Amino acid sequence: MSKVKIFGMGGLGEIGKNMYCVEYEDEIIIIDCGVKFPENEMFGIDLVIPDVSYLIENQHKIKAMLLTHGHEDHIGAIPYVLKQIKTPIYGGRLTLGLVKAKLEEHRMQSEVDLYPVGEETEIQFEQMKATFFRTNHSIPDSFGIALDTPEGTVVHTGDFKFDMTPVGSSTEYAKIARIGSGDVLALLSDSTNSERPGFTMSERAVGEGINDVVAKAKGRIILATFASNVHRLQQVVDAAGAQNRKVAVIGRSMEKVFMIGQELGYIQMPEGMQIDIKTVDNYADNQILIICTGSQGEPMAALTRIASGSHRTVQIYPDDTVIISASPIPGNTINVSRTIDKLFRAGANVIHGSVFDIHASGHGSSEEL
Structure with missing residues (x-):
């Protein structure tokens, strides 16, 4: 039986460098591609980017890069990583606008295909299917991602909070509930403030x-x-x-x-x-x-x-x-x-x-x- 592999290129146990992959048989879906800002002792280092050696070795399996939102720790490494691997990119309108500006700075805008997504978007790959649900974060066009695999659904929340009086779009609570009532294999959740008691201020x-x-x-x-x-x-x-x-x-x-x-x-x-x-x-x-x-x-x-x-x-x-x-x-x-x-x-x-x-x-x- 084939197994679903879920692994992080960054973002685990650290603030920044968010990049996660879901692999099933001959398909790899990348979620986010961020930078991390250097620690004080990293003299001469401007940015820290994920190590994508595994993806370079498995370029033939990469089907897409899905973006949850447009913050630097989720999109900042894209120009550097896409000089080593090739993949189309899917994300919200504002997210892609920020990505496009980065690619233009690196003179790469003609080398990468960008596809806008919304809460109704479904992307069907050979083995997996990606759908999106709108979340609330400190930047518009923030999404969570539900990745359906033959072994169950992998849910990636992106960065989020449950803001009952949001500025901008509201979280799709009903859609999240529907996904949660299905066959969820794994939840990859934002945990930045998990040790902070109560609720985050609106x-x-x-x-x-x-x-x-x-x-x-x-x-x-x-x-x-x-x-x-x-x-x-x-x-x-x-x-x-x-x-x-x-x-x-x-x-x-x-x-x-x-x-x-x-x-x-x-x-x-x-x-x-x-x-x-x-x-x-x-x-x-x-x-x-x-x-x-x-x-x-x-x-x-x-x-x-x-x-x-x-x-x-x-x-x-x-x-x-x-x-x-x-x-x-x-x-x-x-x-x-x-x-x-x-x-x-x-x-x-x-x-x-x-x-x-x-x-x-x-x-x-x-x-x-």
């Missing part, structure tokens, strides 16, 4: 917290968050609009996500609201909100350079409010603390942590698992 509550901070700020606002957290970015834009502030965006990845998000309709902003960062001094301080990268204290990111006084356009003014709308990824705590310290020393009012409801995880806590 993203909508974060929007309310950001609204409150923006309404009370007297001078400029500089907000750092993950560039890929599109729901958060839209809520920041809405908060800025409510206070008649212009929005400037800095940081390469943030600029890219804003461009793709607006092209696909996931980020909506009134015409004339977004301004070039070079023109911020043409406006009063209480008319400006700057969205930037650097929430993880990355050495070359915008907020880190602003904090150290080395950014060529933006410096800290005494009445500035800096909002860090993110939690440090394990391994980044020291860098984040160093950035916060420099911002305080420069005279900014820094708002961070969970006290102000300015960040919520995209991962479910123990009661959601």
Whole structure:
């Protein structure tokens, strides 16, 4: 009797580098292909990617790469891995938009076939069949995957939380229940916050917290968050609009996500609201909100350079409010603390942590698992 093989190329026992494979006879289906950011002791290393030696040896078995969502730890390694193996890619519209931008950077866009999927999509392979169910995470177009094999169904949740007041699409609870009542062979579940008690705070509550901070700020606002957290970015834009502030965006990845998000309709902003960062001094301080990268204290990111006084356009003014709308990824705590310290020393009012409801995880806590 043939057996189903389930194995991880990364993402097990670590944060990042998510890449999993399901193999049955002469078919391999890949789920996600992410990067991991280096630990502090990894001098000279920019990114850590999965070891795909087994896939190179079994290239003839690879049928597809299925993507759950568009975060770096799930799609960031694609340009590097696809220089070693060949496979078509399936994913949500926003996910594929981000992947396409990466492939264009590496001049690979003509070498890879991209196929958009939705909650109704079914992909039939010779031995296996893939279906998708919509989940709620901190980025639109997040999906779980049910992979039917002759031995039962392998369910991969992707990253998720059960948000009862979501910003964006709701989780397909009924579809998940139907899959669960069937012949499930294995569940591969997001467990990032599995040891955190209770439920994860709703993203909508974060929007309310950001609204409150923006309404009370007297001078400029500089907000750092993950560039890929599109729901958060839209809520920041809405908060800025409510206070008649212009929005400037800095940081390469943030600029890219804003461009793709607006092209696909996931980020909506009134015409004339977004301004070039070079023109911020043409406006009063209480008319400006700057969205930037650097929430993880990355050495070359915008907020880190602003904090150290080395950014060529933006410096800290005494009445500035800096909002860090993110939690440090394990391994980044020291860098984040160093950035916060420099911002305080420069005279900014820094708002961070969970006290102000300015960040919520995209991962479910123990009661959601």
